[in-house]
Amino acid sequence: MSVKKFIVGSFDDEKVLFPAVKKVRKAGYKLHDVYTPFPIHGLDTAMGLRDTSLHTAGFIYGITGTTTALTFMGWVFTKDWPLNIGGKPHFPLPAFIPITFELTVLFSAVGMVLTFCYLCQLAPFVKKHHFSLRATDDQFVMVLEVNKRTNEEDAKAFLAAAGAKDINVQEAEDGWWLGRYDKEDILVKG
Amino acid sequence: MAFREQFEIPAKYKMWSMILMGVGVLAVVVGYFLYGTGDEHDNSRFWGTLLFNSVFFLLVVNAAMFFICATTLAMGAFQMAFRRVSEAIAAAVVPLGIISCVVLLALVLGHKHHIYHWLSPEGDKILEGKSGFLNATFFIVWTILAIGGWIGLGYKMRAISKEIDDRDGLSVEEGKKYIWKNTVWAALFLVWFGLTVMSTVPWLWLMSLDAHWYSTMYSWYTFASTFVAGISLIALFVVYLKNQGYLELVNHEHLHDLGKFMFAFSIFWTYLWFSQYMLIWYANIPEEVVYFKHRVQGPYRGIFFLNLIVNFVAPLLIMMRRSSKRNYTLIVFMASLIICGHWLDFYQMVMASLSKEHVRLNLYDFGVAAGFVGLIMWSTGNALTKRSLLAKNHPFFKESIIHHA
Numbered sequence: 001m002s003v004k005k006f007i008v009g010s011f012d013d014e015k016v017l018f019p020a021v022k023k024v025r026k027a028g029y030k031l032h033d034v035y036t037p038f039p040i041h042g043l044d045t046a047m048g049l050r051d052t053s054l055h056t057a058g059f060i061y062g063i064t065g066t067t068t069a070l071t072f073m074g075w076v077f078t079k080d081w082p083l084n085i086g087g088k089p090h091f092p093l094p095a096f097i098p099i100t101f102e103l104t105v106l107f108s109a110v111g112m113v114l115t116f117c118y119l120c121q122l123a124p125f126v127k128k129h130h131f132s133l134r135a136t137d138d139q140f141v142m143v144l145e146v147n148k149r150t151n152e153e154d155a156k157a158f159l160a161a162a163g164a165k166d167i168n169v170q171e172a173e174d175g176w177w178l179g180r181y182d183k184e185d186i187l188v189k190g
Numbered sequence: 191m192a193f194r195e196q197f198e199i200p201a202k203y204k205m206w207s208m209i210l211m212g213v214g215v216l217a218v219v220v221g222y223f224l225y226g227t228g229d230e231h232d233n234s235r236f237w238g239t240l241l242f243n244s245v246f247f248l249l250v251v252n253a254a255m256f257f258i259c260a261t262t263l264a265m266g267a268f269q270m271a272f273r274r275v276s277e278a279i280a281a282a283v284v285p286l287g288i289i290s291c292v293v294l295l296a297l298v299l300g301h302k303h304h305i306y307h308w309l310s311p312e313g314d315k316i317l318e319g320k321s322g323f324l325n326a327t328f329f330i331v332w333t334i335l336a337i338g339g340w341i342g343l344g345y346k347m348r349a350i351s352k353e354i355d356d357r358d359g360l361s362v363e364e365g366k367k368y369i370w371k372n373t374v375w376a377a378l379f380l381v382w383f384g385l386t387v388m389s390t391v392p393w394l395w396l397m398s399l400d401a402h403w404y405s406t407m408y409s410w411y412t413f414a415s416t417f418v419a420g421i422s423l424i425a426l427f428v429v430y431l432k433n434q435g436y437l438e439l440v441n442h443e444h445l446h447d448l449g450k451f452m453f454a455f456s457i458f459w460t461y462l463w464f465s466q467y468m469l470i471w472y473a474n475i476p477e478e479v480v481y482f483k484h485r486v487q488g489p490y491r492g493i494f495f496l497n498l499i500v501n502f503v504a505p506l507l508i509m510m511r512r513s514s515k516r517n518y519t520l521i522v523f524m525a526s527l528i529i530c531g532h533w534l535d536f537y538q539m540v541m542a543s544l545s546k547e548h549v550r551l552n553l554y555d556f557g558v559a560a561g562f563v564g565l566i567m568w569s570t571g572n573a574l575t576k577r578s579l580l581a582k583n584h585p586f587f588k589e590s591i592i593h594h595a
Contacts, residue, residue, distance in 0.1 A: 041594050055512075094471050094472070095472060097464060097468065
């Protein structure tokens with residue numbers, strides 16, 4: 001984690017944002033992220049983000065749940081403590097299916113939520129820098145990372161030409177740190 | 191860009207539908223002389239095959255209209271791009287409904303009590319107790335009402351769809367009115383569908399083959415089976431028309447949603463299959479287990495488990511990935527597999543009740559099935575030529591074109 005320099009451009013219309021995202025990528029600027037008040041269809045493709053792997057993780061958690069349920073119940077009822085329940089076999093597969101199903105769902109759901117939180121760096125007492133609070137209200141905020149090859153003034157002019165209403169430069173931590181929003185920040189001023 | 195709105199039946203398509211229908215007719219004639227004139231065993235084999243084939247294919251094409259109505263009520267727009275395909279498939283309810291009606295009435299009026307034991311309940315306490323529902327009069331009336339209702343309400347839905355074709359778009363007010371009209375008639379169809387396919391009709395037509403046995407899951411199970419096969423049939427026709435150069439506005443986004451339906455309802459079918467099976471297996475009460483005895487431990491064991499592999503394991507593993515639902519080849523393969531799988535499911539639902547000792551699946555069954563496939567091809571092809579392939583004046587049409595799965 002390190003403090004980096006960012007150029008932040010706020011747009012007030014998604015119709016302007018889309019071509020701007022394409023122009024910025026074409027011009028070779030490093031797009032840090034785009035923050036929007038609501039999910040926008042097709043923005044991920046426009047930004048060139050790859051498909052998430054969250055579902056692959058979910059599948060792996062799911063089959064882990066399946067095998068856990070089947071092996072544990074199988075071990076209990078055949079090796080550890082065999083019981084005769086209504087004359088059924090010691091490994092009664094149909095009777096195990098509902099529990100296996102539930103464990104599959106439980107493992108994949110909990111695992112995916114935790115993975116999602118990890119990927120988005122969301123957790124209690126974890127803080128991330130907000131580039132513009134109006135990204136939670138009515139503005140679409142595009143953040144460019146400044147690296148060695150970036151000319152700041154050019155980039156600002158480029159964003160302005162692309163239709164950004166409000167442009168500023170921020171030095172910010174790009175990772176997370178421990179802290180609480182309500183104690184340290186006044187979120188809405190005035 | 192000009193769209194090819196008018197479907198012309200390719201000569202090859204026409205030829206194949208005729209050949210398949212010919213095979214079907216031949217199979218019925220040969221089957222009649224082989225089995226139809228024989229003893230009760232042969233006779234129930236002859237009629238059983240006609241029964242399960244006609245009912246299966248009727249419910250499959252009727253599921254296309256259910257799909258239209260359910261998506262209409264849900265304000266779903268994605269289906270508008272291929273709406274005319276589902277409509278054309280639903281038009282096949284007319285010939286298939288008439289055939290099924292003839293078969294079912296022949297069974298009851300011909301007093302085939304070796305197929306429907308409840309036709310002569312005298313001296314049988316259980317059947318006498320059920321005779322308020324399972325009797326010839328109610329069967330005949332309800333069968334005619336059910337099929338007539340599907341044909342009538344389905345015709346109305348298709349007519350509503352066609353009536354705005356010749357206009358130059360609708361105003362906002364007209365559009366709202368039009369959507370409301372669609373909603374009302376779709377709701378009526380769904381209510382009738384709920385009272386028939388989702389409850390009484392499978393009890394009467396299929397479950398009453400085992401008149402002493404009952405399962406509250408049965409109708410849902412039958413519905414799930416035919417619905418997933420119906421969606422697969424829509425997907426097959428959509429891909430066929432695209433390959434012929436029609437339906438330019440349908441793309442892999444729409445196919446993805448059809449694939450999701452096929453995937454999800456395969457799982458739904460399995461859920462009902464399992465719910466029916468497990469409770470009966472667990473309780474192990476003789477009067478309930480009698481249904482599964484010859485299916486799981488008797489001669490139908492292979493078909494019983496093949497059914498589960500084809501209709502559950504294969505869709506689950508093959509269609510789980512996003513990319514496989516957007517792949518035309520794989521969707522065609524899975525749709526064909528699912529239709530065959532649920533045909534086999536219907537085979538064991540009906541024939542395992544009629545011929546408990548032997549599995550007598552042979553060319554007769556496949557021939558009759560081929561006849562129905564040909565009839566669906568012929569009827570759907572004709573219906574497709576009757577109207578534009580684009581429902582271009584429907585208020586949701588644009589939303590369907592830019593659809594994003």
